[in-house]
Amino acid sequence: MPEVPEPEDPMVIDASGLVLGRAASLIAKRLLQGQKVIVINAEKSVVTGSRSEVLAHYTAARARGSVRSGPHYPRYPDRIFRRTVRGMLPHRKSHGRTAFERLEVHMGVPDELRSASPVSLDRARPRPSLEAALTLEDIARLLGARLL
Numbered sequence: 001m002p003e004v005p006e007p008e009d010p011m012v013i014d015a016s017g018l019v020l021g022r023a024a025s026l027i028a029k030r031l032l033q034g035q036k037v038i039v040i041n042a043e044k045s046v047v048t049g050s051r052s053e054v055l056a057h058y059t060a061a062r063a064r065g066s067v068r069s070g071p072h073y074p075r076y077p078d079r080i081f082r083r084t085v086r087g088m089l090p091h092r093k094s095h096g097r098t099a100f101e102r103l104e105v106h107m108g109v110p111d112e113l114r115s116a117s118p119v120s121l122d123r124a125r126p127r128p129s130l131e132a133a134l135t136l137e138d139i140a141r142l143l144g145a146r147l148l
Contacts, residue, residue, distance in 0.1 A: 011037050011119055013037060013039050016044040017125065017126070018046070026121055075144055077147075080136055081105045
């Protein structure tokens with residue numbers, strides 16, 4: 001009987017200060033390659049653009065559809081992060097669905113991951129000249145999330 005290969009250690013990524021879309025695309029690629037990814041500090045990732053445009057985008061998304069039939073857009077930072085990564089995966093196909101299941105997103109740092117050394121995604125860092133950006137925590141509060 002063939003041996004089952006050991007799964008790779010999960011990649012732990014600290015999302016503090018990372019641009020949401022750039023980080024999500026890099027994470028989606030890793031997930032499709034079969035790697036498990038754990039994201040910490042999701043609420044500290046940033047969305048670039050003017051405050052009014054970013055808020056208009058997220059409030060329009062939440063207003064779309066109906067409560068019963070959807071589409072259902074999240075309000076909390078970890079769920080917004082997951083939804084953004086899902087948009088970059090072929091989530092309606094089986095390999096995209098299994099890739100999405102390999103993603104874990106946390107607000108803050110859970111106790112079991114305090115000793116883990118997070119990987120840095122330098123390609124997802126904002127440009128130094130960036131002035132207009134909102135954190136996911138700010139967006140979530142403005143959408144009505146009840147954060148501590």
